[in-house]
Amino acid sequence: MPKxxxxxxxxxxxxxxxxxxxxxxxxxLADGTVEQIGEPSSPVADHAAALRTxxxxxxxxxxxxxTCGLAAVGxxxxxxxxxxxxxxVVDDAxxxxxxxxxxxxxxxxxxxxxxxxxxxxxxxxxxxIAVFDTAFFHNLPAAAATYAIDRDLAEKWHIRRYGFHxxxxxxxxxxxxxxxxxxxxxxxxxxxxxGNGASASAIEGGRPVETSMGLTPLEGLVxxxxxxxxxxxxxxxxxxxxxxxxxxxxxxLNTQSGILGLAGERDYRRLLEMIQSGYGSAQLAYxxxxxxxxxxxxxxxxxxxxxxxxxxxxxxxxxxxxxxxDALSGLEALGIEIDEQRNSQSGNDARRxxxxxxxxxxxxxxxxxxxxxxxxxxRAI
Numbered sequence: 001m002p003k004x005x006x007x008x009x010x011x012x013x014x015x016x017x018x019x020x021x022x023x024x025x026x027x028x029l030a031d032g033t034v035e036q037i038g039e040p041s042s043p044v045a046d047h048a049a050a051l052r053t054x055x056x057x058x059x060x061x062x063x064x065x066x067t068c069g070l071a072a073v074g075x076x077x078x079x080x081x082x083x084x085x086x087x088x089v090v091d092d093a094x095x096x097x098x099x100x101x102x103x104x105x106x107x108x109x110x111x112x113x114x115x116x117x118x119x120x121x122x123x124x125x126x127x128x129i130a131v132f133d134t135a136f137f138h139n140l141p142a143a144a145a146t147y148a149i150d151r152d153l154a155e156k157w158h159i160r161r162y163g164f165h166x167x168x169x170x171x172x173x174x175x176x177x178x179x180x181x182x183x184x185x186x187x188x189x190x191x192x193x194x195g196n197g198a199s200a201s202a203i204e205g206g207r208p209v210e211t212s213m214g215l216t217p218l219e220g221l222v223x224x225x226x227x228x229x230x231x232x233x234x235x236x237x238x239x240x241x242x243x244x245x246x247x248x249x250x251x252x253l254n255t256q257s258g259i260l261g262l263a264g265e266r267d268y269r270r271l272l273e274m275i276q277s278g279y280g281s282a283q284l285a286y287x288x289x290x291x292x293x294x295x296x297x298x299x300x301x302x303x304x305x306x307x308x309x310x311x312x313x314x315x316x317x318x319x320x321x322x323x324x325x326d327a328l329s330g331l332e333a334l335g336i337e338i339d340e341q342r343n344s345q346s347g348n349d350a351r352r353x354x355x356x357x358x359x360x361x362x363x364x365x366x367x368x369x370x371x372x373x374x375x376x377x378x379r380a381i
Contacts, residue, residue, distance in 0.1 A: 010075075011114060051115075073128045079109050161211070168193050190203075268320060339358075
């Protein structure tokens with residue numbers, strides 16, 4: 001059987017990431033990022049130019065999309081709203097629905113839709129599949145998905161907790177079961193996806209029962225530029241007292257808060273360097289980040305009742321041993337025992353960082369959202 005490939009595209013407002021994958025073997029044949037889309041001094045004027053640049057980069061590595069067995073093009077879409085919770089073959093009607101969803105995800109969905117439209121024109125001979133960040137959490141229990149606001153208002157405007165990073169949470173939880181050699185349905189798991197965007201989930205027998213993000217990716221953990229949980233009255237307070245508009249407050253919470261807002265720096269490596277240099281603001285930012293993380297771990301231990309495994313993933317989760325240690329230290333009475341030597345070791349493979357006697361296994365598992373999207377695409381077609 002000839003090898004099948006899937007081109008996975010993640011279109012942002014100013015960048016386009018791509019990866020060509022053989023889903024059956026899990027092999028990545030090529031990947032890259034085109035940045036500074038639409039910026040004044042950039043040669044990449046728009047998403048069409050970005051995609052042409054990506055094709056040129058693929059050609060430079062010897063890859064011809066016409067002869068590489070391209071079976072589908074997969075597109076990461078952040079928000080699926082109430083309608084989309086399966087990998088979906090894109091047609092004109094779907095494009096129209098996705099544009100409507102931009103009301104729920106103003107920062108994320110418009111560039112994704114633009115990327116899909118451009119890619120469909122440039123690669124018309126293959127199916128284009130939309131894979132949604134919210135899909136894994138579509139069937140959250142009602143008690144977890146429902147906000148305690150006016151019921152009719154919430155129903156009219158589709159207000160509920162949708163959850164995000166679902167592709168990563170689903171993939172990592174499956175990999176954790178495989179690593180431990182146990183059936184997925186037998187495990188209760190906490191997955192901590194910690195990067196510039198950060199989220200936590202509680203997964204019972206392969207089914208998510210809680211997650212930290214909500215209507216948008218703003219809720220939950222402290223992130224690179226996002227505040228995570230705040231008192232909602234802060235918004236009205238700033239509008240009245242600081243005379244900020246709703247858009248200004250929303251922009252502040254999404255792009256000028258989190259680690260950046262507290263320490264003036266969003267890069268976690270630089271944050272740790274600042275802490276070593278004695279910057280009090282950096283230490284406070286780190287402490288707030290870890291405190292919120294521990295709070296969610298404790299809450300999810302209670303939600304699950306019985307927990308078998310806690311897994312760290314994504315850039316910070318996979319690479320910053322200090323965060324893993326501080327997030328779970330002192331929890332021996334709750335069944336978590338970290339092995340300091342194992343935790344301090346780096347690596348690119350799945351690994352255990354808890355002691356052999358720890359009742360709850362603690363793992364580090366690299367996420368691979370692109371591979372998960374590629375495999376979803378094959379299932380969709």
